[in-house]
Amino acid sequence: MAVRRELDRLCSRRQRLRPRLSSRGRLFHWRRTLFRWRARAAVTMRSRLAGAIWVAVAFGLLAVPAADADVRVTDDTGAAVALASPAQRVVSLAPHATELLFGAGAGTRVVGVMSGSDFPPAATQLPVVGNANALDLERILALRPDLIVTWPYTTPTQVDVLRAQGIAVFTTDPRTIDGIARDIERLGILADSSTVARDVAQRFRTRLAGLAERSAGKIIVRVFYQVSDVPLYTVGGDHLITQALKLCGAQNVFAPLTLPAPEISIEAVLAAQPDAIVAGTAAAVTPLWLAQWKRWSDMPAVRGNRLFVVDANLLHRPGPRFVDGVQQLCDAVERARSSM
Secondary structure, X not given: OHXXXXXXXXXXXXXXXXXXXXXXXXXXXXXXXXXXXXXXXXXXXXXXXXXXXXXXXXOOOOXXXXXXXXXXXXXXXXXXXXXXXXXXXXXXOOHHHHHHHHHOOOXXXXXXXXXXXXXXXXXXXXXXXXXXXXXXXXXXXXOOOXXXXXXXXXXXXXXXXXXXXOOEEEEOOOOOHHHHHHHHHHHHHHOOXXXXXXXXXXXXXXXXXXXXXXXOOOOOEEEEEEOEOOOOEOOOOOOHHHHHHHHXXXXXXXXXOOOOOOEOOHHHHHHHOOOEEEEEEOHHHHHHHHHHHHHOOOOHHHHOOOEEEEEHHHHOOOOOOXXXXXXXXXXXXXXXXXXX
């Protein structure tokens, strides 16, 4: 009881003293706290970077690419990628890049992957070197890669650190559907697996041509493609999915929007009056996504019961399986067309 009374007395005294701190004093206190936090964060970042550089030195990774490179390609940013010899140890910094590498016949040379690289199954057994928010630079350098395959949205500052260590970086960011096939071919060149890569790319193109031929000359179906539910996202005019819809004989009702993945309102969808709605999602959330639209019985897509689902992992990743997603998309468009 004596201890409790003493604690009560101290807490009461602290409460009495607290108002004496002026607004200026409180501001100074928070600024000092923020400064200390930033200082500790800076020390932590410098320590991690120093550790990464130490690893690079230890493994002899600070050499620059050879001037007389035997293997050369240009990536999707227009940058030249040069290797003295075909890549033997590759780190992938995006799930679709992992699929591109395996599709190009270079799967056995992949030594590290990004979080979310769940296809093919062999990729799930590889070391994870980061996620969308941060890379583990020390772990990447310890894997001794001679090639890194990334995309523009994977922590570019950290990728620049890796590039500064003399590691070749290939950035994949295909802006056309055929660009996916070209990336497969170029990665095949870098990994000395061109025979496999060319075959995969050719089959990719052949299937696309067949789907385009099947849809040629048919009635255009106006489609709203739903990327997510809350918030409500779709795809804009330059997106690969918009191109896929066109190949299937459909029109993206939000094609006039310039952003690749704009956020929209339900009112905008109602105003667009789509003939069909296609949701790219996982099966577990599909009923909820589609059920919300059934409230709007005046919309042509709902009135005609033209609500469809495709596998997001196929269409949202620009890899070899994208053509499987296009197949699902064209099948949905064809079913919609048959009921119009």
